[in-house]
Amino acid sequence: MSKDTQSLQCSLQLYKTQLKQIHDALLVASEEQKADLEQVAKDLEEIILLTETSLSTTAAQESDASDSQNESNLEEELSALEGVKCKVPFKYEWGGIGYHNAIILGSELNEDGLVYVKAVFMHPTNKKMQPCPYYLEGNCKYSDDKCHYSHGYAVRLDEVQDLSDPDYSQIIEGCMVLAKYKDDLWYKGRVEDIIKGTEFSVKFLHCNDVLLLNLHCVYPLEEQEEDSSSEFSTEEDDDDSQFTSKCLEAYNTGCARGAGVESFGLWEQHTRGIGSRLMAKMGYVHGSGLGKEGEGRIEPVEAMVFPPGRSLDRCMELREEAGSLNMLSVEKRLERQKAKAEIRLRQIANASERKASVFDFINSKLIKNSGPHSKEAPPGTSSSRPRTTKLGHLTREKLNVHSLQVGEEIRKAERDIAKLKQSLQRQSDHGDLASVSQIRLRLVDKEKDLDQLRASDRHIVNEQKQRKSSSKLTIF
Numbered sequence: 277m278s279k280d281t282q283s284l285q286c287s288l289q290l291y292k293t294q295l296k297q298i299h300d301a302l303l304v305a306s307e308e309q310k311a312d313l314e315q316v317a318k319d320l321e322e323i324i325l326l327t328e329t330s331l332s333t334t335a336a337q338e339s340d341a342s343d344s345q346n347e348s349n350l351e352e353e354l355s356a357l358e359g360v361k362c363k364v365p366f367k368y369e370w371g372g373i374g375y376h377n378a379i380i381l382g383s384e385l386n387e388d389g390l391v392y393v394k395a396v397f398m399h400p401t402n403k404k405m406q407p408c409p410y411y412l413e414g415n416c417k418y419s420d421d422k423c424h425y426s427h428g429y430a431v432r433l434d435e436v437q438d439l440s441d442p443d444y445s446q447i448i449e450g451c452m453v454l455a456k457y458k459d460d461l462w463y464k465g466r467v468e469d470i471i472k473g474t475e476f477s478v479k480f481l482h483c484n485d486v487l488l489l490n491l492h493c494v495y496p497l498e499e500q501e502e503d504s505s506s507e508f509s510t511e512e513d514d515d516d517s518q519f520t521s522k523c524l525e526a527y528n529t530g531c532a533r534g535a536g537v538e539s540f541g542l543w544e545q546h547t548r549g550i551g552s553r554l555m556a557k558m559g560y561v562h563g564s565g566l567g568k569e570g571e572g573r574i575e576p577v578e579a580m581v582f583p584p585g586r587s588l589d590r591c592m593e594l595r596e597e598a599g600s601l602n603m604l605s606v607e608k609r610l611e612r613q614k615a616k617a618e619i620r621l622r623q624i625a626n627a628s629e630r631k632a633s634v635f636d637f638i639n640s641k642l643i644k645n646s647g648p649h650s651k652e653a654p655p656g657t658s659s660s661r662p663r664t665t666k667l668g669h670l671t672r673e674k675l676n677v678h679s680l681q682v683g684e685e686i687r688k689a690e691r692d693i694a695k696l697k698q699s700l701q702r703q704s705d706h707g708d709l710a711s712v713s714q715i716r717l718r719l720v721d722k723e724k725d726l727d728q729l730r731a732s733d734r735h736i737v738n739e740q741k742q743r744k745s746s747s748k749l750t751i752f
């Protein structure tokens with residue numbers, strides 16, 4: 277609210293108060309005062325009306341101004357997004373999500389009040405991410421969702437992440453980079469040689485091809501993934517390379533040329549020309565096919581050889597991993613990873629088992645030193661010392677451990693007794709009197725043992741109760 281509006285409202289309030297006072301005065305006024313007062317009241321009413329009118333006009337003007345300001349601010353902010361490099365979450369066909377480097381083509385405010393940006397990927401690793409050359413020329417005959425290539429990837433602005441500038445000084449001999457292959461997709465590769473700091477000889481891991489690339493065709497990887505790269509570069513057998521060449525063949529079949537270039541740029545009606553500038557920046561030459569030598573196909577082709585007998589989900593996953601080539605080796609790699617993970621799990625399990633046994637050992641030591649019955653004590657003969665002694669010097673933790681241990685022994689004794697009773701039944705059925713008497717003796721021993729354990733347990737419980745109540749006493 278502006279100062280004008282505020283002062284107008286103050287005056288209006290004042291006029292209304294005055295008018296009310298005049299009306300009050302009129303009630304008690306003499307006849308000659310009345311005429312004057314009525315005149316003043318009329319004037320005031322007119323002033324109030326005028327003030328109200330002017331107030332509403334001012335308010336309307338102000339809200340108009342702020343609206344248009346907001347609009348132009350938003351438009352400015354949105355247009356400032358164009359050309360911004362960022363990371364965009366890309367949803368793979370098999371359901372996973374990965375963040376990929378992209379450039380924002382344009383943006384729009386949706387009806388739901390959310391800002392969506394349209395982005396093209398700088399380093400497409402699959403065809404779905406690759407900008408559609410037909411669309412760029414304004415004559416793709418497929419709809420946005422039917423085309424095998426990207427017509428710009430729409431994503432909510434709040435899902436877009438910052439992309440820091442690449443540090444090309446990171447690229448040294450032997451390091452891993454993202455590099456553009458002949459098919460215009462980007463794959464992982466190892467830098468084998470750097471020539472004059474501007475050309476890079478890169479060995480692609482998916483096919484073992486070595487290409488000489490300029491700076492625009494390599495991109496430093498954020499993290500050097502030593503582990504996976506070493507697995508990537510492991511030897512590939514004949515099956516794999518055969519598969520690779522089959523894929524490549526399938527890939528290159530149907531490369532078409534000669535799309536009409538007159539219509540180029542029609543698509544930019546919606547993107548204010550930023551697209552072609554960006555495409556030019558990425559090395560796209562007007563009217564040519566995509567690719568290093570402009571050899572990329574122009575007609576969208578979907579020919580893909582998948583490993584036999586795999587689920588579609590699996591194939592998609594493999595294709596994403598492999599970037600459409602050499603899926604068998606990738607599958608092997610994934611299996612190796614899985615096997616490794618399993619070994620790791622087993623090691624962890626063993627370790628925790630070991631830990632448990634160490635714990636047991638400590639406990640048994642502890643119990644042996646502090647309590648009269650340890651695991652080593654022979655059953656039935658362990659009553660040389662009474663069980664129910666000397667709990668007083670145990671710490672609360674030791675007492676608890678002790679109590680658990682006794683509980684465990686009670687259950688074990690109960691199980692043993694049940695077993696003995698069963699075998700006693702069996703033996704007496706067979707009429708084996710010697711065995712029966714032997715079992716009876718053991719049974720008696722066991723039952724004595726159990727009685728003592730139970731007594732011990734009661735004793736521990738008492739001790740715990742006592743401590744609880746005494747600790748309560750010390751609190752107050």
Ligand SMILES: [Zn+2]
Binds near residue numbers: 426
């Ligand atoms: Zn298209």
